Amino acid sequence: MNLPKYVEIGTGIINQIPSELEKRTITGKMFVVSDSNTGSLYAGHIREVLKSNGHETEYYELPPGELTKSMEYVQTLYDWLYSSRAERSDVLIAVGGGVIGDLVGFVAATYMRGIKWVQVATTLLSQVDSSIGGKVAVDLDSGKNMVGAFHPPSLSLLDIDTLTTLPERDLSSGWAEAIKHGTILDTSHFEELEANFNNPRDPTLLLSAVTQSVLIKSRVVERDPYDQGFRAVLNYGHTIAHALETATAYKKLLHGEAVSIGMAGAAAISKKLDLISAKVQMRQNNLLERALLPVTYIDIDPNIISDAMKGDKKVSKGRPKWVLLNGIGKATIGHDVDNQLVLGVLNELQENQV
Numbered sequence: 268m269n270l271p272k273y274v275e276i277g278t279g280i281i282n283q284i285p286s287e288l289e290k291r292t293i294t295g296k297m298f299v300v301s302d303s304n305t306g307s308l309y310a311g312h313i314r315e316v317l318k319s320n321g322h323e324t325e326y327y328e329l330p331p332g333e334l335t336k337s338m339e340y341v342q343t344l345y346d347w348l349y350s351s352r353a354e355r356s357d358v359l360i361a362v363g364g365g366v367i368g369d370l371v372g373f374v375a376a377t378y379m380r381g382i383k384w385v386q387v388a389t390t391l392l393s394q395v396d397s398s399i400g401g402k403v404a405v406d407l408d409s410g411k412n413m414v415g416a417f418h419p420p421s422l423s424l425l426d427i428d429t430l431t432t433l434p435e436r437d438l439s440s441g442w443a444e445a446i447k448h449g450t451i452l453d454t455s456h457f458e459e460l461e462a463n464f465n466n467p468r469d470p471t472l473l474l475s476a477v478t479q480s481v482l483i484k485s486r487v488v489e490r491d492p493y494d495q496g497f498r499a500v501l502n503y504g505h506t507i508a509h510a511l512e513t514a515t516a517y518k519k520l521l522h523g524e525a526v527s528i529g530m531a532g533a534a535a536i537s538k539k540l541d542l543i544s545a546k547v548q549m550r551q552n553n554l555l556e557r558a559l560l561p562v563t564y565i566d567i568d569p570n571i572i573s574d575a576m577k578g579d580k581k582v583s584k585g586r587p588k589w590v591l592l593n594g595i596g597k598a599t600i601g602h603d604v605d606n607q608l609v610l611g612v613l614n615e616l617q618e619n620q621v
């Protein structure tokens with residue numbers, strides 16, 4: 268399978284944004300949005316490149332962080348677009364990670380019943396995950412991603428060079444989703460990472476991992492675009508991850524860190540159910556650790572994590588549907604798992620337990 272038409276991956280390619288837009292006949296005034304980290308690093312440069320190629324641009328900068336993915340900033344952007352006389356034929360450009368992408372994508376899905384948008388993804392997590400598949404959303408006080416839409420970008424520009432400025436924890440967080448893709452669906456991608464992983468910043472490895480992740484996720488999305496069945500496979504590691512994030516009020520762990528612990532948990536459950544060997548479990552956890560990710564947690568009560576699982580968006584009749592592993596590259600969806608077994612695994616994942 269080739270890359271989807273809306274995706275462009277490479278090094279130094281933010282300079283090519285005018286020709287990538289032209290290739291996809293994306294025209295109109297360009298409304299660029301970023302946060303205060305990616306603004307000075309990349310958005311300013313992108314505006315210069317656009318302007319020198321004859322594009323008209325406007326710019327809005329938001330505060331960084333998950334709290335920006337809110338209805339308050341949706342309203343802020345609607346007001347800005349309206350007062351800048353944005354028309355249906357104009358384009359929003361998100362420059363940043365998953366937060367800016369999800370928010371801008373949601374605004375693009377709803378402003379004037381939908382306008383085109385472009386994602387310049389500058390975190391590893393957004394390159395391997397959120398820039399693919401068309402899900403856009405904002406958070407409500409009652410929960411994460413509670414309001415959203417399916418509205419794919421017309422262009423996702425994934426420039427590996429932008430990852431050089433990414434803080435170490437954010438880089439590792441993105442690796443969790445990349446490793447997840449190999450673990451659940453692609454043995455050879457997993458083995459390639461296993462053979463070549465020396466340093467999370469290795470640009471050759473990053474380029475190949477982003478490309479492979481985009482291919483793997485796109486195949487899943489193509490089969491189940493509206494998340495009605497098979498796409499749940501991408502939720503591997505996320506049942507425990509979401510519960511960890513809720514239990515710690517999103518303050519302690521980055522998403523990928525929670526996913527990494529969640530993958531360790533899902534593999535432990537798979538092992539207890541005799542679906543995989545101890546060796547498979549160890550191979551997965553070793554690779555996560557080489558990417559400087561945690562596979563255990565500290566200072567969180569396992570009972571609180573277990574309670575948090577019942578409130579997850581993906582539960583059905585109060586019970587989570589687990590994605591488990593049959594082997595490297597072979598995930599299986601829709602499992603019911605006994606509560607006591609889950610609690611046992613949560614206890615084992617706790618560091619310093621006696």
Ligand SMILES: NC(=O)c1ccc[n+]([C@@H]2O[C@H](COP(=O)([O-])OP(=O)(O)OC[C@H]3O[C@@H](n4cnc5c(N)ncnc54)[C@H](O)[C@@H]3O)[C@@H](O)[C@H]2O)c1
Nearest residue numbers: 304331364365366367389390392393396397402429432433
């Ligand atoms: N839509 C989807 O399918 C999907 C999938 C996965 C995750 N998400 C969402 O993505 C969000 C998390 O995304 P994220 O991890 O990219 O977080 P983020 O957007 O908050 O970025 C992390 C931090 O890195 C900074 N940053 C971004 N690019 C940088 C760069 N190149 N150099 C230096 N700093 C940089 C940001 O300002 C921020 O402080 C969550 O809200 C999650 O729900 C969406």
Ligand SMILES: [Zn+2]
Nearest residue numbers: 444505522526
């Ligand atoms: Zn995730």
